[in-house]
Amino acid sequence: MSASVDAITSLKSTFxxxxxxxxxxxxxxxxxxxxxxxxxxxxxxxQAFDLLSDVTxxxxxxxxxxxxxxxYHLYSTTSHAAIRVATPCTGDDAAPTVPxxxxxxxxxxxxxxxxxxxFGITFEGxxxxxxxxxxxxxxxxxxxxxxxxxxxxxVLPDSEVAEETKAKVIAAPMMGxxxxxxxGEMNLTDAEPRAKDESWSERSxxxxx
Amino acid sequence: MATDFAFxxxxxxxxxxxxxxxxxxxxxxxxxxxxxxxxxxxxxxxxDGEVLTKCDPVVGYLHRGDEKIxxxxxxxxxxxxxxxxDYLAPLANNMAYAIAVExxxxxxxxxxxxxxxVLTAEMARVSAHLMGLGAFGLxxxxxxxxxxxxxxxxxxxxxxxxxxxxxxxxxxTRIGGVxxxxxxxxxxxxxxxxxxxxxxxxxxxxxxxxxxIFQDRTVGVGIISKADALAYGLTGPNLRAxxxxxxxxxxxxxxxxxxxxxDVPVGSKGDCYDRYLCRGEEMRQAxxxxxxxxxxxxxxxxxxKDARKIFAPPKDKILTSMxxxxxxxxxxxxxxQIPAGEVYFEAENPKGALGxxxxxxxxGVPWRMKIRSPSFCNLSILSKVCVGTMMSDxxxxxxxxxxxxxxxxx
Numbered sequence: 001m002s003a004s005v006d007a008i009t010s011l012k013s014t015f016x017x018x019x020x021x022x023x024x025x026x027x028x029x030x031x032x033x034x035x036x037x038x039x040x041x042x043x044x045x046x047q048a049f050d051l052l053s054d055v056t057x058x059x060x061x062x063x064x065x066x067x068x069x070x071x072y073h074l075y076s077t078t079s080h081a082a083i084r085v086a087t088p089c090t091g092d093d094a095a096p097t098v099p100x101x102x103x104x105x106x107x108x109x110x111x112x113x114x115x116x117x118x119f120g121i122t123f124e125g126x127x128x129x130x131x132x133x134x135x136x137x138x139x140x141x142x143x144x145x146x147x148x149x150x151x152x153x154x155v156l157p158d159s160e161v162a163e164e165t166k167a168k169v170i171a172a173p174m175m176g177x178x179x180x181x182x183x184g185e186m187n188l189t190d191a192e193p194r195a196k197d198e199s200w201s202e203r204s205x206x207x208x209x
Numbered sequence: 210m211a212t213d214f215a216f217x218x219x220x221x222x223x224x225x226x227x228x229x230x231x232x233x234x235x236x237x238x239x240x241x242x243x244x245x246x247x248x249x250x251x252x253x254x255x256x257d258g259e260v261l262t263k264c265d266p267v268v269g270y271l272h273r274g275d276e277k278i279x280x281x282x283x284x285x286x287x288x289x290x291x292x293x294x295d296y297l298a299p300l301a302n303n304m305a306y307a308i309a310v311e312x313x314x315x316x317x318x319x320x321x322x323x324x325x326x327v328l329t330a331e332m333a334r335v336s337a338h339l340m341g342l343g344a345f346g347l348x349x350x351x352x353x354x355x356x357x358x359x360x361x362x363x364x365x366x367x368x369x370x371x372x373x374x375x376x377x378x379x380x381x382t383r384i385g386g387v388x389x390x391x392x393x394x395x396x397x398x399x400x401x402x403x404x405x406x407x408x409x410x411x412x413x414x415x416x417x418x419x420x421x422i423f424q425d426r427t428v429g430v431g432i433i434s435k436a437d438a439l440a441y442g443l444t445g446p447n448l449r450a451x452x453x454x455x456x457x458x459x460x461x462x463x464x465x466x467x468x469x470x471x472d473v474p475v476g477s478k479g480d481c482y483d484r485y486l487c488r489g490e491e492m493r494q495a496x497x498x499x500x501x502x503x504x505x506x507x508x509x510x511x512x513x514k515d516a517r518k519i520f521a522p523p524k525d526k527i528l529t530s531m532x533x534x535x536x537x538x539x540x541x542x543x544x545x546q547i548p549a550g551e552v553y554f555e556a557e558n559p560k561g562a563l564g565x566x567x568x569x570x571x572x573g574v575p576w577r578m579k580i581r582s583p584s585f586c587n588l589s590i591l592s593k594v595c596v597g598t599m600m601s602d603x604x605x606x607x608x609x610x611x612x613x614x615x616x617x618x619x
Contacts, residue, residue, distance in 0.1 A: 024313050024550035050439050051455075053555065056579040058568055071566065073553050073581075077439065077453055080460040084553060107442035110589040118276075133269035133618060142277055149281045 003081035007047040028084035036087045049074035055111035057119045061145040068096040100126040118143035241270045245604040248614030264595035271618035279578040283544025284310050284384050292378040295616040297340050298333035298559045299379045305556035307382035309565035313552040320507040322386050323465040328502045331495040336365045337559035338488045341611035348608035349426045357413040364402050384545050385520035386512025396503050403496050414489045427481040431606035441590040444583050445561025450476035450483040457557040469501045481609035519545040544573015584612035
C-alpha cells in the first residue's frame with residue numbers, strides 16, 4: 001500500500017490539481033478531465049502502474065453535477081500497488097465526454113466501448129467507438145439511472161428481419177416485474193420489495209410521457 | 210515445385226506481404242453457435258486463403274444486465290447472480306463477491322469461514338481448469354482428455370452438492386460468512402478425492418504433454434508477448450503463460466492465502482502450449498493448497514457473529530426469539546446495512562482477476578456495481594493475436610484462452 005501512497009504524493013507535486021478521493025480500500029485520486037491523459041501516462045511510465053485493470057463509469061443520477069464520473073483502476077505488477085483514478089465527464093447529460101486512454105493501453109478499447117454502450121459516454125480519440133454488449137442500432141444506454149430495470153420495448157433494428165418475422169418490436173424482458181428494492185436512504189415502507197415502476201405493467205399500458 | 214513450405218511462419222509472412230495480384234478476401238462469420246467458440250462468441254473474420262487478415266470478436270449474446278440488476282437488489286440477493294458469471298467456478302465467484310462487500314463493510318470473517326472459502330475456491334479452480342483442459346483437448350482432437358476430466362469433475366460436483374445443496378449454481382457465501390457449516394466427514398471425503406485425483410491428473414496430463422500431435426498444434430501457436438499481455442489487461446493463467454508472475458493470491462493475499470505454501474507457474478513463450486502447462490500445474494498447486502487447508506482446518510465460528518446488521522441470525526433463533534425475528538426481517542427487507550464508500554476488490558479466479566467495483570451510498574442496495582470480468586479482457590486480445598494465424602489455429606487459440614461467455618457478457 002505504501003507504494004501507492006508514495007505514488008500519490010509524487011503525483012500531487014507534479015500535478016497540483018490532483019486531489020484525494022474518499023475510498024474504502026486502495027488510495028484514490030480525483031483528476032480534472034483535461035489532465036487525465038498526462039496523469040495516467042505519468043503513473044504508467046514513472047510509477048510503474050503497468051496494468052490497467054478496469055475502466056468504468058458511475059452515473060450519479062439526473063441533476064447531479066457532474067452527472068458521470070469515469071473511473072480507472074491501475075495495478076502495478078512490480079510493486080503490487082493499486083490506485084483508483086476518477087475524473088468527471090465534461091459535456092451535457094446527452095453526450096458526456098472524456099478523453100480515451102486507448103493510446104496508453106490498447107486493452108482499454110473494449111472497456112471504453114462498454115462504458116459508451118451502457119452510459120453513452122463519448123471517449124474522444126477512441127479508434128472504434130461502437131456498442132459492444134447491446135446490438136448496433138439499440139437506442140438506449142441501459143445503465144443510466146433513468147432507464148427502467150424492466151427495460152423499454154424496442155423496434156427491431158433491421159427492417160428486413162422485422163418484415164420476415166412479423167415481430168416489429170422486441171418486448172421489454174421484465175415488464176411488470178421483478179420485485180426489487182431501491183438504493184439509498186429510505187424508510188421501511190419504501191424499502192419493502194415491490195415492483196420498481198408500478199405505473200404500468202403487462203395489464204395496464206404505459207402512460208404517455 | 211518448391212519445397213521450402215513450412216507452416217505457420219510462411220503463412221504469417223504472407224499475411225503482411227505485398228501480393229502480385231490482389232485476390233478477393235473472404236469474410237467468414239464463426240459463431241455465435243459453434244462448438245469451438247465455447248458458448249456464444251462470434252468471430253467476424255476476414256480471410257486470405259487460410260490466413261486471417263482481420264478478426265473482430267462480437268460479444269454480448271449472453272448479456273443479461275447483471276450490473277443493472279445489482280443496482281436494484283440487496284447485497285445478499287445478488288449472490289446467486291455471481292454463480293452465473295463464470296459458471297464453471299461458482300464457488301470462487303461467490304467468494305470474490307462476498308469479500309468485496311465485506312471490505313466495504315469493514316467486516317472481518319472468522320478463520321474457519323476464510324478456510325472454508327479458500328478450500329471451496331481451490332476446488333472450484335480444479336473443476337474449472339479440468340473443464341478448460343477437456344474442452345481444449347477436444348478442440349485439438351484429443352477426445353479421451355474430456356472424458357477423463359468430466360469423470361473427475363463428477364466427483365467434485367458430488368462434494369459440492371453435499372456442501373451447498375447444489376451441484377452447479379452453489380450460491381454458497383453470504384455477506385459475513387457462508388450459508389452453512391461443512392457437513393460431518395466432508396473433509397475426509399475431500400482428502401479421499403485428492404488422493405485419487407493426483408494420479409488421475411498425472412495420467413490425464415500425460416495424454417497431452419508429450420503428445421506429438423498435441424505439441425504440433427500448440428507449440429509456437431498463438432504467441433502472446435509479455436508486453437501485449439500487459440497492455441491488453443490479460444490476467445490469470447493467460448498472463449502467467451506469457452511470463453508475468455502475477456498471482457493475486459501471492460501478491461495481495463486475501464482470505465488467509467498467505468498461510469499456504471504454493472508455487473505460481475510462469476510460462477516462457479506465451480504460446481498455447483504454455484497456457485496449457487500453466488493450467489496443469491495450477492491444478493497440482495490447488496490440490497496442494499486444499500491439503501494444507503484441511504491439515505490446519507480451524508475450529509470456531511463459520512460466520513461473523515458480531516455482524517448483527519449484516520449476517521442473518523440462526524434459523525432456530527428466528528423462530529423462537531422476537532429480537533432475532535425482527536433482525537432477520539430487517540436484513541431480508543432492507544438488506545445488510547453497508548456504509549457509504551467505494552471499494553474495488555479483485556480475486557484470483559480460475560480465469561483471471563475477477564473484480565467487483567462497488568459504489569455504495571449506504572443502505573442495503575449498491576448504487577453502482579461494476580464487474581470486471583477476466584474473460585472479457587482476455588478476449589479483447591483476439592483481434593490482435595489472430596491476425597496472421599491459420600484458420601485452424603484460431604480454434605486452438607480459443608481453447609487455450611479458456612474463456613466463459615457468461616462472465617464475459619455478464
